[in-house]
Amino acid sequence: MAAEFVATVFLALLALLHTVCGLKLLMLRVPSQKLRAHDVTLKCMYDLENSTLYSIQWYKDGSMFYRFVPADEPPGQMFPLPGVSVDLQHSSDSQVTLRLLDLESSGTYRCEVSSEAPKFLTEVAEAYMNIMALPKDAPKITGMRLKYNEGDPINLNCTSSPSKPVAVLTWFINGNQVDNSDISQRRIIPTGKDSKDGPFLTQYRPVVDDEGLEYVTLGLRMAAKKKFFNTLLHSMKVKCTASMGQLMWHVKHEARIQSANTASSQIPGPEKCHVWLVSVVTFFIAHKLLDS
Template identity: 45%
Template sequence: MDAPQYKRCHLILAWMLLQLCYEAAECLTMTEIKIPKHIMRHEDAALGCKFDLDGESLYSVKWYKDGFEFYRYVPRDMPPGQVFPLPGVDVELQNSTDVVVVLRSVSLQSTGRYRCEVSGEAPSFQTVSGHEDMIVVVTPKHGPQITGGQPRYQIGDMVRVNCTSAASKPVCHLSWLINGMHANRSLLRPYEPLTVGREGLEVARLGLEFRVRG
C-alpha cells in the first residue's frame, strides 16, 4: 500500500470512529484536572479529576505520579479504592474517591507530574487522561542575613558584603538595594546556591562590592 492510500485509510478509520461515538452518544470526556501547582511542605494535597461518562459505566480511575501508578478506583471491587506504595505519595484512602485523591502531608519527594486516567466499561473501554505538575515548596525560616559590613567607612574604602538566605526550595532570589534603589549589576557578586541537608534545600548568596565615594 502506497503512502496516499495509507493516509486515506487512516482518515476513513478516524471518521468511522467519530461517527460511531457521535451516533452512540457515549463519548467519555475529561472535564477538569485540578492539581495545586505549588503547595507547602507538610500540607495535604487534594488532586481532582472530573469526567463526563455520557451514558457509559465507569470501569476504573487510575492515578500516576511520574508514570508510576499509586491509586486505583474500580467501582465493582470491594473496597473500590486501592493504593500502591510510592515514595513521596501517602494516600489518605478513607477520603479518596473516583473524583478526588487526598495526599497526606506532602514532602519534597511529592513534587512531580500527576496524571489521572479514566476508563469506561466494556465493550468500548474508552480511556481519557489528563495531567498537571505539582511543586512542593519549603519557605525560608527567617529573612536573609548580611555579613562582612563595617559600622563606619571613609571615602575611598572598599565595601565588601554578602547576603545569605535561609535554606528553601526552590532557591530564594536575592537583591541588593542602596538607599532604596536597586544596586547596579556591575557591583553584584553572584555565587552558586549551596545545597544543604538530606532534603536538598538550597541557600542563596549574593555579594556586593563597591568603593565609597564622596
C-alpha cells in the same frame, strides 16, 4: 486526493464513534505549585455518557498510588509510593487527597479513567506539580563594619535561608535596586554608571544542604564615596530581599552603613534589623526624617 478524502472520512468516523460511545475526561486539576507540609486534593472529572465506570487510576511519574474500582470492596485502594500519602477517607472516584507533601511529592501526576466492557474506553490526562519549601528566616547581611572612611571598600554578602527552589536575591542602595540582570556565577559585573566606585555584584553558586534545600549568596562590592551617603545623616541604607516562585514570597533584611564623618562617636548596640551608628540625639532626628 483520494488518500486525503479517505483520511478525512476516517477521522470523522473516529470522532463520531467517540461521541456515540461516550467517556470524556472533562477536567484534571493538579496545582502547578504547592508548599511542603501542606495537603492537596487532585481532581479528575469525567463524563461516562453511555458507558459504565470500570476504574480510576492515579499515577505519579509512572507509578500507581491510588485506584478506585466500584466493583471492589472497598472501592478505593492506595499503593505505597515515596512522597505520596493518600487520605482514603477524603478520596473517591473524582478526587484523591494527599497529606503532608514533601520534596519527593514533586512529579508528574496522571489520571486514567476506564469504562467497563464491552467498550473498554480509556481517557488519560497528566500535569506536573512542584513542591516548594519556603525559607524559615529572612536573608542575612554580613560583612558590615561600624564605620567607613572616604574611599574604603564596602564588601557585603547577602545569604538566603535554605529553600526549594533557591531564593532570588536582590540588593537595594538607598531604595534603588542594584541591577542584577547581567550577573553570572563567580564573576564580578559592574552594575553602576561609575565602574570605578561600583556597585558590583558577585553571584555565588547555590549550596545544597542535607535536606535537599538550597541557599545562595549574592555579594555587594563598592567604594564608600560621598555620593552614596546622605549629607545630613552621613549614612547609606542597604537592603537585600529574597523572593521565590509564583507564590510571591518576599522578605527583606535592611541595614544602615555609617560614614566616619559623624558628629558623635557614640555607638549603640549590635545590629538587629537596622544598624544605627549615630548619637542618641541624632538618632531621633534621623528617625523623624525617615518616617516623613
